[in-house]
Amino acid sequence: MDKKITPLSKLFLVIIFFILYAPIFFLIFYSFNSGETMYDFEGFSLEWYRQLFHDTRLFIIVLNTIVVALLSSLFSTIIGILGALAIHMAKRRQTKNALLSFNNVLIVSPDVIIGASFLILFTMAGVKLGFYSVLLSHIAFSIPIVVLMVLPKLTEMSPSLIDAARDLGASSWDVMSKVIIPYISPGIFAGFFMALTYSLDDFAVTFFVTGNGFSTLSVEIYSLARRGISLNINALSAILFLFTFALVVIYYFITQRNKPNDMGVRKR
Amino acid sequence: MNHLIRFFLVIALASAIILYGISSLNSSQGYSGGNTLTVYNWGDYIDEDLIKQFEKKTGIKVIYETFDSNEAMMTKIEQGGTNYDVAIPSEYTIDKMKQDNLLIPLDHSKLPNLKNIDQRFMDLPFDPENKYSVPYFWGTVGIVYNPKMLNGKKITSWNDLWNPDLKNQILLIDGAREVMGMGLNSLGYSLNDTNKKHLLEAKAKLDGLTPNVKAIVGDEIKMLMANEEASIGLVWSGDASEIMSENEDLDYVVPKEGSNLWFDNMVIPKTAKNIDAAHKFINFMLDPKVAAKNTEYVGYSTPNKQALKHLPKEVVEDERFYPSPELTKKLEVYKNLGKKNLAYYNELFLQFKMHKK
Amino acid sequence: MENKLTRNLYKVPYLLWILLFVIIPIALVLYYSFFDIEGHFSLGNYQKFFTPVYLQMTLSSFWYAFLITAISLIIAYPTALLLTKTKHKQLWLLLIIVPSWINLLLKAYAFLGIFGTYGISNSFLKVIGIGQQQILFTDFSFVFVSVYIFIPFMILPIFNSLNELNPTLVDAAKDLGASKWTTFRRVIFPLTIDGVKSGCQVTFIPALSLFMLTRLIAGNRVITLGTAIEQHFLVTQDWGMGSTIAVFLIIIMVLIMLLTNTRKRGV
Numbered sequence: 001m002d003k004k005i006t007p008l009s010k011l012f013l014v015i016i017f018f019i020l021y022a023p024i025f026f027l028i029f030y031s032f033n034s035g036e037t038m039y040d041f042e043g044f045s046l047e048w049y050r051q052l053f054h055d056t057r058l059f060i061i062v063l064n065t066i067v068v069a070l071l072s073s074l075f076s077t078i079i080g081i082l083g084a085l086a087i088h089m090a091k092r093r094q095t096k097n098a099l100l101s102f103n104n105v106l107i108v109s110p111d112v113i114i115g116a117s118f119l120i121l122f123t124m125a126g127v128k129l130g131f132y133s134v135l136l137s138h139i140a141f142s143i144p145i146v147v148l149m150v151l152p153k154l155t156e157m158s159p160s161l162i163d164a165a166r167d168l169g170a171s172s173w174d175v176m177s178k179v180i181i182p183y184i185s186p187g188i189f190a191g192f193f194m195a196l197t198y199s200l201d202d203f204a205v206t207f208f209v210t211g212n213g214f215s216t217l218s219v220e221i222y223s224l225a226r227r228g229i230s231l232n233i234n235a236l237s238a239i240l241f242l243f244t245f246a247l248v249v250i251y252y253f254i255t256q257r258n259k260p261n262d263m264g265v266r267k268r
Numbered sequence: 269m270n271h272l273i274r275f276f277l278v279i280a281l282a283s284a285i286i287l288y289g290i291s292s293l294n295s296s297q298g299y300s301g302g303n304t305l306t307v308y309n310w311g312d313y314i315d316e317d318l319i320k321q322f323e324k325k326t327g328i329k330v331i332y333e334t335f336d337s338n339e340a341m342m343t344k345i346e347q348g349g350t351n352y353d354v355a356i357p358s359e360y361t362i363d364k365m366k367q368d369n370l371l372i373p374l375d376h377s378k379l380p381n382l383k384n385i386d387q388r389f390m391d392l393p394f395d396p397e398n399k400y401s402v403p404y405f406w407g408t409v410g411i412v413y414n415p416k417m418l419n420g421k422k423i424t425s426w427n428d429l430w431n432p433d434l435k436n437q438i439l440l441i442d443g444a445r446e447v448m449g450m451g452l453n454s455l456g457y458s459l460n461d462t463n464k465k466h467l468l469e470a471k472a473k474l475d476g477l478t479p480n481v482k483a484i485v486g487d488e489i490k491m492l493m494a495n496e497e498a499s500i501g502l503v504w505s506g507d508a509s510e511i512m513s514e515n516e517d518l519d520y521v522v523p524k525e526g527s528n529l530w531f532d533n534m535v536i537p538k539t540a541k542n543i544d545a546a547h548k549f550i551n552f553m554l555d556p557k558v559a560a561k562n563t564e565y566v567g568y569s570t571p572n573k574q575a576l577k578h579l580p581k582e583v584v585e586d587e588r589f590y591p592s593p594e595l596t597k598k599l600e601v602y603k604n605l606g607k608k609n610l611a612y613y614n615e616l617f618l619q620f621k622m623h624k625k
Numbered sequence: 626m627e628n629k630l631t632r633n634l635y636k637v638p639y640l641l642w643i644l645l646f647v648i649i650p651i652a653l654v655l656y657y658s659f660f661d662i663e664g665h666f667s668l669g670n671y672q673k674f675f676t677p678v679y680l681q682m683t684l685s686s687f688w689y690a691f692l693i694t695a696i697s698l699i700i701a702y703p704t705a706l707l708l709t710k711t712k713h714k715q716l717w718l719l720l721i722i723v724p725s726w727i728n729l730l731l732k733a734y735a736f737l738g739i740f741g742t743y744g745i746s747n748s749f750l751k752v753i754g755i756g757q758q759q760i761l762f763t764d765f766s767f768v769f770v771s772v773y774i775f776i777p778f779m780i781l782p783i784f785n786s787l788n789e790l791n792p793t794l795v796d797a798a799k800d801l802g803a804s805k806w807t808t809f810r811r812v813i814f815p816l817t818i819d820g821v822k823s824g825c826q827v828t829f830i831p832a833l834s835l836f837m838l839t840r841l842i843a844g845n846r847v848i849t850l851g852t853a854i855e856q857h858f859l860v861t862q863d864w865g866m867g868s869t870i871a872v873f874l875i876i877i878m879v880l881i882m883l884l885t886n887t888r889k890r891g892v
Contacts, residue, residue, distance in 0.1 A: 005707060005710050009707045012704070023724075023732045023735035024732070027732075038491075039741065039743070056297055059293070060297075063290045066286060067290065070283045071280075073279075077276075078276075079638045079642060082639045102647045105647050105875060105878070107826075109874065110854045112836070113858070113867070117650035119343070121649060121653070129349035140646035143639075143642055148782075148826070149823075151823075152823055153785070172632070186788065187785060190785055193781075197777070201725065203729070203837075208343075211344070213306075217728060218730065221730050221731060223336045237727055237731055241726075244726055248716075439844075442840060444860075484846075485844055488734070495742075496742070496743070607862075611863055618856070619678055622678060
């Protein structure tokens with residue numbers, strides 16, 4: 001493939017990245033505001049950061065958010081892989097279509113509907129609202145997105161690859177672990193990160209299914225928004241952002257060192 | 269495959285560590301077990317120092333949680349998987365909650381401070397004899413405007429808003445009853461009108477306002493008004509006082525045709541676990557000094573007559589927020605119109621929103 | 626080889642999920658859609674859906690969702706293509722996703738500040754001589770912010786399919802004398818159509834049901850089906866009408882799915 005990048009396309013990428021990050025830099029910029037609002041920069045101050053570090057409740061909420069995101073992505077990725085395999089291996093076209101349609105229902109449904117119907121479901125099942133109901137819901141709405149990320153990888157995998165492995169005497173498990181999974185792993189990682197994104201972003205579903213004593217960051221921000229967002233939330237976002245940013249970069253370079261083939265993608 | 273499994277194990281391990289951290293933090297903060305009281309209130313609607321004061325005085329640990337709409341709060345309490353001890357809904361919700369048996373009657377003998385409340389605000393139609401609720405704050409619906417941006421023009425009535433000079437200048441709060449009420453009031457009808465002809469008339473009049481309406485927004489209206497994004501806003505008086513404390517150029521008026529009078533009230537939902545502590549809390553909030561401090565922080569109008577003595581004169585005498593008896597007569601409290609009529613209000617409001625300039 | 630039972634065992638968690646979190650909720654939504662606001666069984670909600678108000682809303686939702694998807698695709702495809710050519714492409718891809726981990730409401734508030742009358746974008750317009758414009762609460766700002774939100778979801782699948790593209794095919798096309806454009810049109814794009822499709826699916830369908838942004842960024846000047854559903858569930862408490870709109874959204878979704886699937890044969 002053409003490996004050169006012309007200056008014009010470089011500029012294009014720079015603009016895209018600039019736009020993607022602009023609101024975030026805006027938030028971070030105002031976290032250093034000594035005033036109280038996001039439209040009038042009065043002077044530089046670290047006051048909001050100081051306040052943030054004294055707020056244990058907010059810290060617990062941040063931890064809640066992260067743990068729900070991580071666990072739900074983990075479980076939904078595993079179930080999602082199984083689901084994608086089930087759809088892929090369905091022999092009849094109708095079964096495949098039916099499964100796919102069911103799969104996509106949760107993607108199309110507005111969050112409010114998902115939240116409301118899950119709330120009814122949990123009420124009927126007698127699940128207490130709190131950590132487990134939120135975790136279950138996040139797993140539930142992340143599964144279809146993982147399936148959608150993994151499925152294209154499965155379809156594009158040539159069946160002869162599996163046949164070849166079979167001919168060489170590989171068992172079903174070997175075919176799975178040595179041929180299929182490595183092949184689709186970019187899709188799996190993509191699915192995991194998408195699930196993480198959905199979970200971190202979700203407000204409406206969590207809002208419905210959470211009870212007292214458990215809150216996530218987005219729910220907290222929505223209830224704080226009544227008075228205009230306090231700038232310690234900006235400070236929090238700044239810290240979280242820099243933290244994830246650093247984590248992503250470090251993670252990338254570690255995997256690069258350990259494994260020259262980035263994330264299992266075959267290179268030619 | 270190994271790569272993948274290792275990745276998953278790292279995630280699982282990290283989650284386990286975080287979960288352990290959460291549970292140890294929770295217990296060190298006293299959020300689990302023991303003598304606790306869970307308060308369910310609007311966001312930032314109490315002076316947090318008062319919570320600490322209450323905790324110190326009674327030894328009860330307060331867990332303070334917030335909601336952002338009456339409907340959301342009611343859904344949570346209805347569902348039953350929660351244990352809120354005190355909640356602070358608006359008056360029209362109290363009516364609904366009563367009908368659905370979601371409230372526990374108050375024990376007035378445990379609320380000696382109830383005598384501090386102004387008689388005007390006691391025994392109101394939504395809760396006769398204050399069997400279930402005690403007023404927390406009250407206020408009006410009106411117009412906040414920026415004389416500087418309007419070149420010194422004054423706004424005194426709803427009908428002033430239809431002035432063609434005000435193109436793209438008005439922000440409305442996203443509430444069916446507030447906006448429809450504006451239309452009804454401007455025509456001289458009652459806020460609680462259920463006559464379809466009157467309602468259609470009001471809607472047609474509102475359609476004529478569309479060129480002047482810049483946007484219909486939620487709580488961000490405070491930020492937008494203070495930031496001079498528009499010169500006129502339809503808001504609740506509490507929001508208006510917040511906006512004015514941020515931008516001193518702005519002024520607030522309750523239109524002369526009349527408007528809405530609202531109350532937020534403390535109640536004990538049926539989900540309460542610590543009913544005794546809930547009474548203690550309500551009584552504490554009714555203490556004149558406490559109520560005065562809270563009023564200074566929140567900036568809404570207090571129904572606590574004794575608290576007025578502890579407040580600065582310019583606050584108490586500000587007719588915009590403590591309207592004169594003559595104006596008060598023109599103010600109406602929202603009645604529960606029943607689901608069907610309310611649905612019709614909402615339907616018309618939706619049509620108004622869809623009406624293109 | 627294992628027997629049939631264990632071979633099918635892996636499907637259990639997924640099918641269980643479908644039953645609990647898809648079929649039962651759909652059934653509940655369908656059930657609620659037959660009740661009017663006072664809890665009586667009726668078909669009134671369906672009648673109401675076919676009144677001009679809701680039909681107009683459906684049309685405009687489609688129009689905006691189409692615009693958002695088309696613009697996202699136009700921006701996302703070249704971005705994904707260029708990303709695959711960079712040195713640390715996986716890193717850059719991750720960095721495209723990271724902004725979506727910051728809370729949506731916060732970003733929306735940031736956009737309020739950026740697009741506001743006295744915001745950065747207006748100061749910029751003034752400097753380059755265009756002068757102050759109303760940006761906030763317009764169709765433009767709504768589409769812009771929606772595209773902003775969906776871009777990472779569009780880039781990811783396209784990037785993945787581009788990344789999987791066998792470079793020898795491109796080389797072969799070049800050796801045969803195909804121009805850059807022909808190579809793209811005849812080789813690269815058809816081979817990545819699956820990625821484009823799933824990108825469009827994860828953009829178009831949620832775009833139909835956007836809510837939050839319609840109020841914050843469009844000031845309720847844009848009303849989508851999602852806004853109406855949210856209002857019915859959270860504000861007016863008319864769960865029946867909300868469910869009815871949801872039923873139509875689900876039907877539309879299934880139709881779109883079937884359409885994109887039949888096209889697949891032809892490719």
